[in-house]
Amino acid sequence: MSLLPDTNELLARARGDLRMGLPVILKKNDRAILVVAAETLTKGRLDDLRALADRPIVTISARRSETLKARAYDGDLARIVMPRDAETAWVRAVSDPADDLRMPMKGPLVSEREGPADLHRTALALVKTARLLPATVAVPLPDAMAFARRHALTVIDGAEADLHLAAASPLHPVVSARLPMEVSEAGRLHVFRPEDGGEEHYAIEIGRPDRTEPVLARLHSACFTGDLMGSLKCDCGPQLRAALAQMGAEGAGILLYLNQEGRGIGLANKMRAYSLQDQGFDTVEANHRLGFEDDERDFRIGASILNSLGFSKVRLLTNNPAKIAMMERNGIAVTERVPLQVGETSHNMAYLATKAAKSGHLL
Ligand SMILES: Nc1nc2c(ncn2[C@@H]2O[C@H](COP(=O)(O)OP(=O)(O)OP(=O)(O)O)[C@@H](O)[C@H]2O)c(=O)[nH]1
Numbered sequence: 001m002s003l004l005p006d007t008n009e010l011l012a013r014a015r016g017d018l019r020m021g022l023p024v025i026l027k028k029n030d031r032a033i034l035v036v037a038a039e040t041l042t043k044g045r046l047d048d049l050r051a052l053a054d055r056p057i058v059t060i061s062a063r064r065s066e067t068l069k070a071r072a073y074d075g076d077l078a079r080i081v082m083p084r085d086a087e088t089a090w091v092r093a094v095s096d097p098a099d100d101l102r103m104p105m106k107g108p109l110v111s112e113r114e115g116p117a118d119l120h121r122t123a124l125a126l127v128k129t130a131r132l133l134p135a136t137v138a139v140p141l142p143d144a145m146a147f148a149r150r151h152a153l154t155v156i157d158g159a160e161a162d163l164h165l166a167a168a169s170p171l172h173p174v175v176s177a178r179l180p181m182e183v184s185e186a187g188r189l190h191v192f193r194p195e196d197g198g199e200e201h202y203a204i205e206i207g208r209p210d211r212t213e214p215v216l217a218r219l220h221s222a223c224f225t226g227d228l229m230g231s232l233k234c235d236c237g238p239q240l241r242a243a244l245a246q247m248g249a250e251g252a253g254i255l256l257y258l259n260q261e262g263r264g265i266g267l268a269n270k271m272r273a274y275s276l277q278d279q280g281f282d283t284v285e286a287n288h289r290l291g292f293e294d295d296e297r298d299f300r301i302g303a304s305i306l307n308s309l310g311f312s313k314v315r316l317l318t319n320n321p322a323k324i325a326m327m328e329r330n331g332i333a334v335t336e337r338v339p340l341q342v343g344e345t346s347h348n349m350a351y352l353a354t355k356a357a358k359s360g361h362l363l
């Protein structure tokens with residue numbers, strides 16, 4: 001018998017650790033780093049890191065380094081060397097763009113160019129999956145296994161972590177039950193749970209769609225503000241309700257409710273993006289300043305749920321050609337694009353225009 005956690009389980013544990021401000025250890029052969037998520041770094045933890053190495057490394061994505069005018073010698077990321085007198089406020093200013101305009105970063109920032117960046121890259125990918133700001137603070141760690149045992153810290157093999165973080169986690173059906181709804185009394189809700197400990201996703205089936213014919217389908221990404229609060233900043237709520245109404249009217253359809261809030265960056269980061277939008281940046285620029293790509297969603301999840309429910313052909317309700325391409329690439333044939341243009345307001349006109357201009361959305 002072995003109760004030792006596998007890499008997936010260790011990654012899930014590490015996400016929890018990082019969100020709580022606990023360090024985790026990433027190792028590869030005889031190299032290891034001790035990592036803390038920049039956003040949860042406390043003074044005490046910074047002192048602990050400094051006791052191990054006097055110049056911790058703050059890793060940010062190349063997107064964030066563009067704004068900070070820091071050199072990204074590692075291509076997709078930059079390893080910034082912490083000045084000896086820098087405190088947690090300095091780490092916050094590097095990782096969080098909230099005050100970029102009010103207090104421009106006093107540089108110059110010095111980027112590390114020696115030595116491998118691979119473990120730092122893994123750390124950055126990991127904090128993103130924990131829905132934290134994409135920035136980490138790390139120090140090299142000799143004798144990692146003994147250190148981990150002494151401090152009861154999670155240790156993950158970097159190469160294994162890379163494989164798991166890049167793969168689409170298998171999803172398993174948990175339960176499904178009848179859900180009479182306003183749009184149709186013949187509703188059914190299916191819950192799917194990913195193996196990697198991530199958020200659950202839902203499928204709402206309307207009627208009993210014929211699995212051999214293209215089904216009217218919608219891949220809806222969670223939007224707490226739009227779906228539930230009636231936010232006027234986006235078109236998500238009206239799109240959700242229009243999609244369900246059309247399925248109800250046709251008597252059949254499948255709506256996936258994917259928990260990829262904020263195009264995959266999480267609600268806290270989306271609100272950081274909204275705050276930047278109030279400073280004048282558009283939706284894409286705001287994501288970049290935070291260190292994210294335009295769209296961090298993984299649409300393999302949607303394809304895998306459709307597959308598991310027995311659907312292989314869809315009439316897809318969307319204005320986003322990238323969604324169609326992702327479905328086709330993952331084995332779901334899109335026989336027709338059904339436009340979904342509802343919910344334009346004076347508050348979201350610029351948002352919709354940016355999506356058309358920069359993200360290829362069809363108007
Ligand atoms: N990061 C970020 N996410 C946003 C913003 N506004 C809305 N979202 C999220 O965007 C997702 C919806 O994506 P959209 O780009 O509006 O539409 P789409 O799903 O790509 O395309 P359609 O199928 O045509 O609706 C939801 O997860 C929202 O929470 C924003 O300003 N920044």
Ligand SMILES: [Zn+2]
Pocket residue numbers: 223225226227234235236237
């Ligand atoms: Zn929205």
